[in-house]
Amino acid sequence: MLYDLSLTIDYSYDAASDRTRNILRLLPSDITGVQKVRQRLLTVSPLPDERRDGTDFFGNEVSMVAWHHPIDALSLQLTAQIERFEPASRLDLSAPLKDLYREVIAQKSLAASAPHHFLASSPRVPILPQITAYGRECLTPDMTALKAVEAVGQALHRDMRFDPEATDVDTSPEDAFENRHGVCQDFAHVMIAALRGVGIPAGYVSGFLRTFPPPGQPQLEGADAMHAWVRAWVGKEHGWIEFDPTNDQFAGTDYITIGYGRDYGDVAPVKGAVRSAGGHRTQQAVDVIPHDETPS
Structure with missing residues (x-):
């Protein structure tokens, strides 16, 4: 596109x-x-x-x-x-969630795209016990890492309310999660905290979402300004995937990327x-x- x-x-x-x-x-x-x-x-x-x-x-x-x-x-x-471009095949080649940490530590590179940079707390996204517990409730023992990312994103879309008046650029993930509302930045920060808490490397994506929906589909929230979503590393075979918890979907051809980082502060x-x-x-x-x- x-x-x-x-x-x-x-x-x-x-x-x-x-x-x-x-x-x-x-x-x-x-x-x-x-x-x-x-x-x-x-x-x-x-x-x-x-x-x-x-x-x-x-x-x-x-x-x-x-x-x-x-x-x-x-x-x-x-x-x-x-x-x-159209995203690569949606075939799930990701690691079983229980094996993901071993695949992370087996990565020898410390380049910018290495998962090691995205596993621990970052300045704007600490690992918080209450968000980690929420993330764990979304998982089952037999899940792949990709399915785990999708499950956490879907749960946040269900449980949090998009509200452009509720938060500002300095709102913490803890406050947004406690009140279950916010904008795309808040959805992304809470999802990153949840994924890191359960051992999935996750980072922040800044960019744009097309300003009107495909025919027959509802207007997507957050499309009238810069947008934010999440990237997660799901194993050496599948690498990085991107999920938008605000709109409950994987990032595809409706998305334009400006930057990657650990959280909003990097981008x-x-x-x-x-x-x-x-x-x-x-x-x-x-x-x-x-x-x-x-x-x-």
């Missing part, structure tokens, strides 16, 4: 900010077997005094920008054309420091449109 993607994030400040510096993770990149970026452009306005583009440890595209003079507004605009789209007074306001707009339906 070929998509035309556009994203705009606007900030306005009550007082002009001084010495603003941001780290942006907004540019999509090629992912073997998953997606191909045909074109992309990230425009920053006003023009920063410094800009440096590169990649982080997990292979995500990073743009570091800074202004040496006061600014009272900031606009980030991304346009891209991305081809998303936050905008992170930085601003020296200012008063508050600020932000707006975000996203369009993910199949290329053959994009107006000329």
Whole structure:
């Protein structure tokens, strides 16, 4: 599936900010077997005094920008054309859950995609006893790792309520789970905590979900902004899979990936420091449109 993607994030400040510096993770990149970026452009306005583009440890595209003079507004605009491929066969080649840990420790690589980085607590996702217990209740002794991931994701979709007013970007997995509500970031963080708690390496995926459903299907929640879902390592034969607990489905051709990390902190789209007074306001707009339906 070929998509035309556009994203705009606007900030306005009550007082002009001084010495603003941001780290942006907004540019999509090629992912073997998953997606191909045909074109992309990230425009920053006003023009920063410094800009440096590169990649982080997990292979995500990073743009570091800074202004040496006061600014009272900031606009980030991304346009891209991305081809998303059909997922590989859904045949379950994953390890039996009881054997998964042995397969993890047998992995000798410590590269960015190694499961070792995604098994322990991370800054925003601690392993919590109550979430681990919830994860264990979803499992049966004969499950494969893939089926375990699906079972945990389905349970969270059933038991948690999508509520864009209930949480904010700083809400902890513990609070979101206790109240059983949140947005896609909360669903992903709780699922990651549950999977790690039962011994399944799991990480965070940041990206986009197409903005309208296939014919005859209901609107998917979280499609009007950046989206988040979960990736999990299910054994040496099957490798990584991706599941969206917010919408109870494996990630497929409706998804565009921006970045991978241990939790939201590794892939936050905008992170930085601003020296200012008063508050600020932000707006975000996203369009993910199949290329053959994009107006000329």
